[in-house]
Amino acid sequence: MYSEKVMDHFTNPRNVGELPDADGVGEVGNARCGDIMKLWIKVEDGRISDVKFKTFGCGAAIATSSIVTELAKGKTLDEAEQISNRAVAEALDGLPPIKMHCSNLAADALREAIADYRKKHNME
Amino acid sequence: MTEIYMDHAATTPVRPEVLEAMMPYFSVEFGNASSIYSWGRRAHHGLDQARDTIAGLIGARPEEIVFTASGSEAANMALKGAAWGLRSKGNHIITTAVEHHAVLDSALWLEKNGFEVTFLPVDSEGRVSPEQVRDAIRPDTILVSVMHANNEVGTIQPIAEIGSVVKESGALFHTDAVQTMGVLDIDLSRLDIDLLSFSAHKFYGPKGVGALFVRKGVRLDPLVHGGAQERRRRAGTENVAGIVGMAKALELAVAEREVEVPRITKLRDQLIRGLREIPHTRVNGSLSERLPNNVSVCFEFIEGESLLLNLDMRGIAASSGSACTSGSLEPSHVLLAMGLSHEIAHGSLRLTLGRENTENDIEYVLNELPDIVHRLREMSPLYDK
Numbered sequence: 001m002y003s004e005k006v007m008d009h010f011t012n013p014r015n016v017g018e019l020p021d022a023d024g025v026g027e028v029g030n031a032r033c034g035d036i037m038k039l040w041i042k043v044e045d046g047r048i049s050d051v052k053f054k055t056f057g058c059g060a061a062i063a064t065s066s067i068v069t070e071l072a073k074g075k076t077l078d079e080a081e082q083i084s085n086r087a088v089a090e091a092l093d094g095l096p097p098i099k100m101h102c103s104n105l106a107a108d109a110l111r112e113a114i115a116d117y118r119k120k121h122n123m124e
Numbered sequence: 125m126t127e128i129y130m131d132h133a134a135t136t137p138v139r140p141e142v143l144e145a146m147m148p149y150f151s152v153e154f155g156n157a158s159s160i161y162s163w164g165r166r167a168h169h170g171l172d173q174a175r176d177t178i179a180g181l182i183g184a185r186p187e188e189i190v191f192t193a194s195g196s197e198a199a200n201m202a203l204k205g206a207a208w209g210l211r212s213k214g215n216h217i218i219t220t221a222v223e224h225h226a227v228l229d230s231a232l233w234l235e236k237n238g239f240e241v242t243f244l245p246v247d248s249e250g251r252v253s254p255e256q257v258r259d260a261i262r263p264d265t266i267l268v269s270v271m272h273a274n275n276e277v278g279t280i281q282p283i284a285e286i287g288s289v290v291k292e293s294g295a296l297f298h299t300d301a302v303q304t305m306g307v308l309d310i311d312l313s314r315l316d317i318d319l320l321s322f323s324a325h326k327f328y329g330p331k332g333v334g335a336l337f338v339r340k341g342v343r344l345d346p347l348v349h350g351g352a353q354e355r356r357r358r359a360g361t362e363n364v365a366g367i368v369g370m371a372k373a374l375e376l377a378v379a380e381r382e383v384e385v386p387r388i389t390k391l392r393d394q395l396i397r398g399l400r401e402i403p404h405t406r407v408n409g410s411l412s413e414r415l416p417n418n419v420s421v422c423f424e425f426i427e428g429e430s431l432l433l434n435l436d437m438r439g440i441a442a443s444s445g446s447a448c449t450s451g452s453l454e455p456s457h458v459l460l461a462m463g464l465s466h467e468i469a470h471g472s473l474r475l476t477l478g479r480e481n482t483e484n485d486i487e488y489v490l491n492e493l494p495d496i497v498h499r500l501r502e503m504s505p506l507y508d509k
Contacts, residue, residue, distance in 0.1 A: 002433075007433075010430070010433060011437065013503060016502070016503045027505070031465075031466060031467035031470070031506065032466040032467070033447065033453060033466075034427055034446055034447045034448065034455065034466070034470040035427075036505055036506065037505070038505040053503075054503055054504060054505040055503060055504070055505065056425065056426065056427055056504040056505055056506050057427050057430065058427055058428075058429035058430055058446070058448040059429055059430055059433045061427070061430075062430060062503065099448075102447075102448075102453065103448075
């Protein structure tokens with residue numbers, strides 16, 4: 001049911017962990033529905049220099065979290081903000097239809113983290 | 125790679141002896157059991173023998189066995205057939221919150237069609253008491269449906285006592301015995317049960333065959349119309365090969381029960397003991413009144429589908445009650461009814477043992493699981509070491 005790419009990111013998730021000195025933190029989802037993603041970003045010169053995640057959820061939730069960290073790294077905040085949930089799913093060669101809504105929240109978590117960074121730095 | 129199947133509550137492999145008994149009825153004895161010529165008579169003979177065998181093994185009369193195409197169909201027939209058949213007598217049905225969806229959704233459908241349904245809550249182990257049933261029975265109660273044992277957490281219900289309570293009231297009692305047929309002793313000559321549904325593929329028979337025991341004198345409206353088969357209670361050309369397979373499978377299961385049940389109970393307890401050593405793990409269901417092959421646990425801070433994918437990568441087939449694996453947005457209704465939080469219910473794992481499982485399999489699972497749980501917890505934002 002999952003693409004090879006999803007299974008790759010699920011099996012070997014990139015950038016798992018926390019950034020203790022993060023510049024922005026985003027968290028989406030809730031335990032009730034079974035998916036929680038938390039994402040930390042480090043920003044240098046307006047670019048995302050480091051990003052880490054922790055996720056409670058299904059295979060799709062973990063894989064989307066992993067790939068969004070790869071997509072975001074090195075991008076400017078404006079660029080990273082443009083990453084959509086759809087783009088995340090496409091980067092994984094697609095997700096099963098049932099997972100498109102419930103477990104495809106990684107881009108939302110990234111946007112939350114960017115918003116958190118901007119709030120902290122009065123850039124809203 | 126090691127491959128270990130531990131999802132016997134989902135389905136079981138057809139035993140070679142069963143397949144052998146079925147084979148002639150696909151080709152040589154292919155006749156329609158309703159035909160009057162020799163092919164038909166031979167098929168009918170196979171059908172009769174199978175019916176006699178099954179009836180004999182559960183303390184029923186042959187004419188009390190109605191073959192269906194699945195356990196779900198049998199349960200649907202029990203609920204809908206009894207409800208429509210008894211509509212003039214009353215409008216109230218009682219069941220429990222932890223039934224299989226075949227019963228639960230049939231009850232909900234009846235509710236939508238004008239019947240009143242009481243869904244009894246269960247205790248933290250998933251049990252419903254005879255007193256609860258007694259208190260819920262009303263003068264207009266026509267049917268009570270309580271499963272023999274739960275498919276997710278393995279809890280066995282006190283169906284003998286519940287049956288007596290229901291009998292006093294004059295209502296009908298249905299029990300879903302899909303998980304217990306061939307495993308626990310079921311003697312319908314001594315139990316106050318009017319309707320009992322079961323399915324062949326749960327006890328090493330073929331898929332596509334179920335049956336409903338309908339006690340003599342109980343009138344049911346049929347679900348499937350269009351023929352005189354099964355004494356006009358279920359139309360459709362009989363699946364003779366499948367039915368013959370079901371009889372053979374049940375015969376073997378009952379014959380070997382005395383040896384197999386203690387063997388598998390020991391493996392189950394070994395597995396439960398081992399899993400309990402993983403921190404933040406809870407065992408679901410009753411430890412005493414439990415199916416001999418069922419292990420159901422919840423690992424806190426992780427989600428079931430991730431767990432299953434990881435187990436699959438290590439060759440272990442199991443199941444979970446998480447939302448993703450239950451095919452809905454909600455985790456298992458059984459675990460929620462037992463009072464578990466959504467968060468914990470998402471982290472459930474069910475391992476159900478079977479004939480092929482050995483002590484080595486238990487050791488393998490106990491060797492692999494802690495590492496998987498640890499790995500997933502390490503990436504969980506809920507886990508705070």
